[in-house]
Amino acid sequence: MSKPPYSPLALAAALLLILLLPGCSAMRLAYNTADFFIERYADDYLGLHGGQMQQWTPTLEAALARHREQELPYLAAFFDRAQRDARTGFTPADMDCLMDDFEVIYRRHFRLAAETAAPLLAELDRGQIDALERTFREEAREDAEDNRPENASRRAHKRAKRYEENLHWWIGDLTERQRVIVRKVTAGMPDTAGWYRYRDAKRRELIVLLRQGASEQRIERFLTDWLVDYEDVPASLERTQRELRQSFSDLVVQLDKTLTEGQRRRLIDRLTRLRGDFMALQHGARMAPLGC
Numbered sequence: 001m002s003k004p005p006y007s008p009l010a011l012a013a014a015l016l017l018i019l020l021l022p023g024c025s026a027m028r029l030a031y032n033t034a035d036f037f038i039e040r041y042a043d044d045y046l047g048l049h050g051g052q053m054q055q056w057t058p059t060l061e062a063a064l065a066r067h068r069e070q071e072l073p074y075l076a077a078f079f080d081r082a083q084r085d086a087r088t089g090f091t092p093a094d095m096d097c098l099m100d101d102f103e104v105i106y107r108r109h110f111r112l113a114a115e116t117a118a119p120l121l122a123e124l125d126r127g128q129i130d131a132l133e134r135t136f137r138e139e140a141r142e143d144a145e146d147n148r149p150e151n152a153s154r155r156a157h158k159r160a161k162r163y164e165e166n167l168h169w170w171i172g173d174l175t176e177r178q179r180v181i182v183r184k185v186t187a188g189m190p191d192t193a194g195w196y197r198y199r200d201a202k203r204r205e206l207i208v209l210l211r212q213g214a215s216e217q218r219i220e221r222f223l224t225d226w227l228v229d230y231e232d233v234p235a236s237l238e239r240t241q242r243e244l245r246q247s248f249s250d251l252v253v254q255l256d257k258t259l260t261e262g263q264r265r266r267l268i269d270r271l272t273r274l275r276g277d278f279m280a281l282q283h284g285a286r287m288a289p290l291g292c
Helices: 010-020 024-032 034-046 050-088 092-122 126-146 149-171 176-187 193-211 216-227 235-256 261-280
Strands: none
Touching (some): 092 193, 092 216, 126 149, 126 193, 149 235, 149 261, 176 235, 193 216
8 A cells, every 4th residue: 555645644534545445344344443543553653652642542533433423424425426427327527526526525534634633743742753854854755756757657657557456446357448548548647746846845844833832723724724725735736636637537437438347337336335334334324415
């Protein structure tokens, strides 16, 4: 599994990783043990001592309870819509609607993650902040190497392979025609190197805040401005984001036209099971109203 994109904030948003786990039983198990795994992730990444973990655990437990009550209905509704679209065939209008819904879900989750991570980050000591800064710097060096201009073709190849691997879980083996579509569409996707540079700049700002002894309220506001409200995202990155969204939508619509009966059935089953899982995990099963 790839490293989380916005660590250490991702330690609180790690519950989203359950969406990447194959199989209904694995997903339910991961969700029901999310507190344990998020605590282990936080400890591994930040080097927490017992008192910090003990103090933060109630905040994490409250966040997970809130997630079960308030966010699972959105996830259930998202997969309900997706499985209905899969039955009739994805259209550009369907994809616009689904992508809008996904944006709502993303923002809701990262707002909750910011609220959950801020108290923990505010309690880091000097040594922990130093270690976190070293981790950020090492990851920045790795990203800079991967994102050198001369590596653009390699990045495009890796992106196509990553899409193919993900699609395999959803629809099974791809045909050669489908592989060609994936390679063609992903080759036209904008380069995301700028996002890594922006992320690294925000990480440096976060370290400055932590060294200044910022309050958890100040840290939460910073994380929310960064990851939820996109307060200072450059116009070029906003354009990249729109282009990536459009490319992904185009890919789904093009592939939909090529699905075999077996592939479509597998896709519908995957989506339907996820909807059922997110309904079953709730204490009072319901689906939240979405935009379209």
